Amino acid sequence: MENDKILALQKTALEIRLGIVEAVYNAKSGHPGGALSSADILACLYFSELNIDVNNPKWENRDRFVMSKGHSCPGLYSALALKGFFPAEELKSFRHTGALLQGHPDMKAISGVDMSAGSLGQGFSCACGMALAAKLNGKDYRTYALVGDGESQEGQVWEAIMFAAHYKLDNLCLIIDNNGLQIDGRVSDVMNTMPYESKLEAFGWNVITIDGHNIEEILCAFESAKKVKGKPTAIVAKTIKGKGVSFMEDQASWHGKAPNEEQYNQAMAELTAYKNSLGGNN
Amino acid sequence: MADKIATREAYGNALAELGEINKDIVVLDADLAEATKTCIFKKKFPERFIDCGIAENNMFSVAAGLSTCGKIPFASTFAMFAAGRSFDQVRNSIGYPHLNVKICATHAGISVGEDGATHQCNEDIALMRTIPGMVVINPSDGVEARAAVMAAVEYQGPVYIRFGRLALPIINDNEGYKFEIGKAIKMAEGTDVTIVANGMMVAEALEARKMLAEEGISASVINAHTVKPLDADTIVNDAKRTGAVVVSEEHNIIGGLCSAVAEAIGESYPVPVVRHGVEDVFGKSGPAKELIEYYGLNAKGIVEKAKKAISLKK
Numbered sequence: 098m099e100n101d102k103i104l105a106l107q108k109t110a111l112e113i114r115l116g117i118v119e120a121v122y123n124a125k126s127g128h129p130g131g132a133l134s135s136a137d138i139l140a141c142l143y144f145s146e147l148n149i150d151v152n153n154p155k156w157e158n159r160d161r162f163v164m165s166k167g168h169s170c171p172g173l174y175s176a177l178a179l180k181g182f183f184p185a186e187e188l189k190s191f192r193h194t195g196a197l198l199q200g201h202p203d204m205k206a207i208s209g210v211d212m213s214a215g216s217l218g219q220g221f222s223c224a225c226g227m228a229l230a231a232k233l234n235g236k237d238y239r240t241y242a243l244v245g246d247g248e249s250q251e252g253q254v255w256e257a258i259m260f261a262a263h264y265k266l267d268n269l270c271l272i273i274d275n276n277g278l279q280i281d282g283r284v285s286d287v288m289n290t291m292p293y294e295s296k297l298e299a300f301g302w303n304v305i306t307i308d309g310h311n312i313e314e315i316l317c318a319f320e321s322a323k324k325v326k327g328k329p330t331a332i333v334a335k336t337i338k339g340k341g342v343s344f345m346e347d348q349a350s351w352h353g354k355a356p357n358e359e360q361y362n363q364a365m366a367e368l369t370a371y372k373n374s375l376g377g378n379n
Numbered sequence: 380m381a382d383k384i385a386t387r388e389a390y391g392n393a394l395a396e397l398g399e400i401n402k403d404i405v406v407l408d409a410d411l412a413e414a415t416k417t418c419i420f421k422k423k424f425p426e427r428f429i430d431c432g433i434a435e436n437n438m439f440s441v442a443a444g445l446s447t448c449g450k451i452p453f454a455s456t457f458a459m460f461a462a463g464r465s466f467d468q469v470r471n472s473i474g475y476p477h478l479n480v481k482i483c484a485t486h487a488g489i490s491v492g493e494d495g496a497t498h499q500c501n502e503d504i505a506l507m508r509t510i511p512g513m514v515v516i517n518p519s520d521g522v523e524a525r526a527a528v529m530a531a532v533e534y535q536g537p538v539y540i541r542f543g544r545l546a547l548p549i550i551n552d553n554e555g556y557k558f559e560i561g562k563a564i565k566m567a568e569g570t571d572v573t574i575v576a577n578g579m580m581v582a583e584a585l586e587a588r589k590m591l592a593e594e595g596i597s598a599s600v601i602n603a604h605t606v607k608p609l610d611a612d613t614i615v616n617d618a619k620r621t622g623a624v625v626v627s628e629e630h631n632i633i634g635g636l637c638s639a640v641a642e643a644i645g646e647s648y649p650v651p652v653v654r655h656g657v658e659d660v661f662g663k664s665g666p667a668k669e670l671i672e673y674y675g676l677n678a679k680g681i682v683e684k685a686k687k688a689i690s691l692k693k
Contacts, residue, residue, distance in 0.1 A: 157448070157449065203476075204447075204476050205476055205477065211447070212443070212444065212447065212476070213472075213475055213476040216467050216468075216471040216472075218436070218440075219436075219440045219467075219468055219471055219472045220440075221440075222436070222437045222439075222440030222441050222443075222468075222472070223443045223444035223447075223472055224444060225437070225440075225444060226440065226442060226443060226444020226446075226447075226448075226452075227444040227445070227447060227448055228444075229429070229444070229445060230444070230445050230447075230448030230449065230450055231448070233405065233426075233427070233450070234448065234449065252436070253434075253436040253437055253440070253468075256431075256432075256434035256436060256437035257437050257440075257441075259432070259434070259437075260431060260434065260437055260441065264429075
């Protein structure tokens with residue numbers, strides 16, 4: 098894989114992270130932890146993997162992405178803004194009264210959002226429906242869904258996992274943002290969901306485990322997923338909640354809390370400094 | 380009068396009929412195809428029938444996803460599970476984004492019979508009615524059931540239709556019959572009391588009207604098949620004439636048609652509204668016909684409540 102491409106995506110991921118912090122700070126509300134943990138995955142999806150057209154958001158042959166862990170929408174919105182689906186200014190009015198960007202994804206109002214989400218477990222089932230529609234319609238678009246590890250405690254997620262294997266949805270890719278934390282603490286303490294690999298394989302899925310912050314691994318996993326026929330692929334991405342902002346990393350308390358002004362300044366400075374340190378063409 | 384047919388049967392037939400003319404229709408079920416009668420569609424169009432197994436929550440969200448890709452999904456299971464178990468999915472996956480999914484729930488109400496309380500859903504209308512943008516329909520016979528399905532597919536947006544297990548007489552076989560979402564049908568004129576009913580209670584309401592007439596009481600009968608959007612105008616205009624209303628449904632008296640009518644009357648032309656339905660109790664096992672007598676969900680029960688409404692007139 099070209100180093101230039103990897104570098105570019107690393108920078109994009111940092112831009113997404115800047116947008117996340119901006120949105121949540123301005124809203125004084127929102128979920129930074131789980132958005133930051135999936136920023137690298139989002140960068141790869143929106144700037145490498147997904148076959149979409151910003152000028153035709155409802156293009157019927159587009160690849161679909163569902164942010165099933167809907168509360169991580171600051172990341173989704175940040176990626177969509179960067180891509181040009183709507184003005185980046187909108188991030189500053191996230192969650193404000195009368196604003197475009199709702200606290201959880203709203204497919205009716207927001208260009209680029211393929212499915213509304215928020216009540217955990219549902220988005221992923223919707224993604225299964227989209228993948229099934231492709232099979233029924235003889236279309237070759239792919240459908241991707243991001244599910245949280247806490248979210249995978251919802252029984253519906255496993256209903257959908259059964260369903261996807263049963264209907265051989267090899268055009269579906271599930272990504273699990275395995276950041277190990279949820280509101281009440283470590284996932285392993287609250288309600289253990291591990292190991293994913295053996296569970297998913299038992300359900301009839303192809304499974305790839307990766308470092309969810311390694312651009313090359315993410316891209317390779319997407320490539321591998323496309324080659325597997327007859328069964329859907331799950332990418333179990335080991336991530337760090339709050340990744341990119343030192344004081345948020347691996348802290349359950351940053352699940353759904355906005356930074357104050359001082360914290361905001363520190364976060365933005367860290368992310369900007371890291372972005373600048375990457376070098377290469379800006 | 381024609382043969383009796385359960386509205387679930389009419390639903391199954393209507394789906395198969397639609398399948399011929401509309402290639403975008405897909406049907407989902409949760410291991411109840413033989414009961415909901417989606418099996419009729421399944422037999423004709425197996426490639427467009429998706430059994431989701433006993434996993435209703437997934438089914439409704441899958442239907443939502445399908446609807447965003449050019450399909451018109453009809454998703455079926457029992458009313459208890461569609462409106463009850465999967466309320467969150469119906470509200471959040473389908474209702475909130477206002478998706479074009481038709482939730483066709485069978486085995487609603489007491490007339491489920493022997494399966495008993497856990498399966499006798501008397502809350503579905505109440506639940507579905509609280510979802511913004513949801514259309515809620517309770518057809519009164521096989522003719523109306525088919526018409527509701529046809530209207531639902533033309534309508535852009537989420538629709539909930541409840542069907543019953545019990546075979547009902549055809550009461551809408553008159554030539555002028557026309558079904559329109561949101562338009563109540565005045566079945567008979569009267570001057571002393573307005574009977575508003577839907578589903579299986581419409582036939583009982585017509586019977587009650589005859590019984591009341593024998594006692595010199597003139598009752599009008601309105602078939603409010605669409606609970607949401609409610610045709611408040613038709614109902615209120617009749618209430619202005621009679622001064623008393625009785626509402627009858629195969630549902631808890633809390634939250635369904637009874638409540639919808641009481642709300643409309645209370646806000647426009649306050650007159651007594653007496654509710655006739657399941658009186659906030661769980662169902663029981665038994666043959667449907669016996670349960671209907673046991674719970675008073677019949678013409679006699681309506682007559683009693685109609686008289687009460689009249690007695691409350693100022």
